[in-house]
Amino acid sequence: MAHLKQTFSSLFNCFRETPSLFLGMVRWDSCLDTDEEHVHFARRDELNRTHSEERGEPDGPLNFELDVCHQDPEYKSPAPLPHAQIKLITSWEAGWNVTNAIQGIFVLGLPYALLHSGYSGLFLIILAAALCCYTGKILIACLYEENENGQLIRVRDTYEDIANACCKNLSPKLGGIVVNVTQVMELIMTCILYLVVSGNLLLHSFPYVLVTEKTWSAIAFVTLLPCVFIKTLKIVSKLSQLCSLVHFFIILVVMTYCLTQIHQWSWAKFRLSIEFEDFLVSVGVIIFSYTSQIFLPTLEGNMKNPGEFRCMLNWTHFFACVLKTTFALTAFLTWGEETKEVITDNLPSFLQTLVNLCLLTKALLSYPLPFFAATEIVYTCISRGNHSNYRSPLFALGVRGSFLLITLLMAMFIPHFALLMGLTGSVTGAAMTFLLPSLFHLKLKWKKLSFIEKCADISVFALGFLCSLAGMVCSIKGLTNQ
Secondary structure: OHHHHHHHHHHHOOOOOOEOEOOOEOOOOOEOOOOOOOOOOOOOHHHHHHHHHHHOOOOOOEOOOOOHHHHOOOOOOOOOOOOOOOOOEOHHHHHHHHHHHHOOHHHHHHHHHHHHHOHHHHHHHHHHHHHHHHHHHHHHHOOEEEOOOOOEEEOOOOHHHHHHHHHOOOOOOHHHHHHHHHHHHHHHHHHHHHHHHHHHHHHHHOOOOOOOHHHHHHHHHHHOHHHHHOOOHHHHHHHHHHHHHHHHHHHHHHHHHHHHOHHHOOHHHOOOOOOHHHHHHHHHHHHOOOOOHHHHHHHHHOEOOHHHHHHHHHHHHHHHHHHHHHHHHHHHHHHHHHOOOOHHHHOOHHHHHHHHHHHHHHHHHHOHHHHHHHHHHHHHHHOOOOOHHHHOHHHHHHHHHHHHHHHHHHHHHOOOHHHHHHHHHHHHHHHHHHHHHHHHHHHHHHHHOOHHHHHHHHHHHHHHHHHHHHHHHHHHHHHHOO
16 A cells, blocks of 8 residues: 555655546546546538437527638638547536546545645635536636627537637647647556556556566556547446546545444544645645646537526535545544545555555546547547548547557656646646637637636636646755655
């Protein structure tokens, strides 16, 4: 368990979670989300019209039909993706994906964050839920524009489209390139961490087997090979549902044990004074455990009823906030100053093995979402030309297979991976969660925003910048000490 603890410790000091993580896991929002979808990052106009017809939605105040050619003359649809099968998802299925992204494995680190932040940590858990829910909503708002009749029309499809719209006066494709590179870095790092943690968990679950951690990671990799055949968001949603159920079981086991120790609880265990550096670590852990923005544009676009998106986002973040607050509080009240970085280390040995195997299952079920999202981004960029070979199902399979192999090689051979991921994540995680959504919202909606809304977006941008800066400092400090 020492190696697993070291991995988690490095991530704490780097302000990281997935993801989904836990985007998912890499997501202190970013070590996952994240489970953190056929994340269909590019759809043809013909497909959009087909979806609108399938929905059969009556005319109303909101028109979600995407007719890009009439809304934005400069928008260029990507090449068709014959390898992808489009199946719309329900609000419940979308909710499971978001839940999987914001309920990552590193939720198990929240009690330790509470140890270093005291009463302020409880407030931070609630505030982070509100902020991340808000940035998710304003990001989706950037996909829509009002027509001459005041109806909202979806004129953009992805995070990349939003970025291109904001930067079109400077360079038509600059924004999209920056966002795509950021997304791919974030998602691939998330996938790699899942493999690293899976190897760690297997090593300590079966210590009597004379196998190295890297070999265990390779064994875990074999179980992930079917990911190359996943083609729809619906399949990933089912995996997200299973992943979330495993997560809830882990939380239930830990909280049940804590309740048996209720006679030891004491509010005096909370700190009134905190150290600034420890507090920054707690802020990073708490905030990035809620991140899912990287998946939201595609998730909303693939919903049968996009009008339910805001409600779904509200409820998923509300329940995540309640669960995280309750879990962190009961665990900290049980162990107090003895709370460890990974709360399962505080459990009796007979429970540790059970929980470790559940964590392994969750890590493996979390992997498909960020992996599929990353490969779809790359495939979409490659297949924008007219060359038919780049749009064949076989080529798409090759792209996914190559990325799967890359995650294994990087997990096995990159030194100090956790620290390097923390340095990357402190930039990409904060950018995708706070900086870009608020900046894009201000750029695209400035004339329609109220003074309060402008102040809110500017405040979120400032918070994101501070989190990113603090994460970079901690990560570089950790690397220089190696």
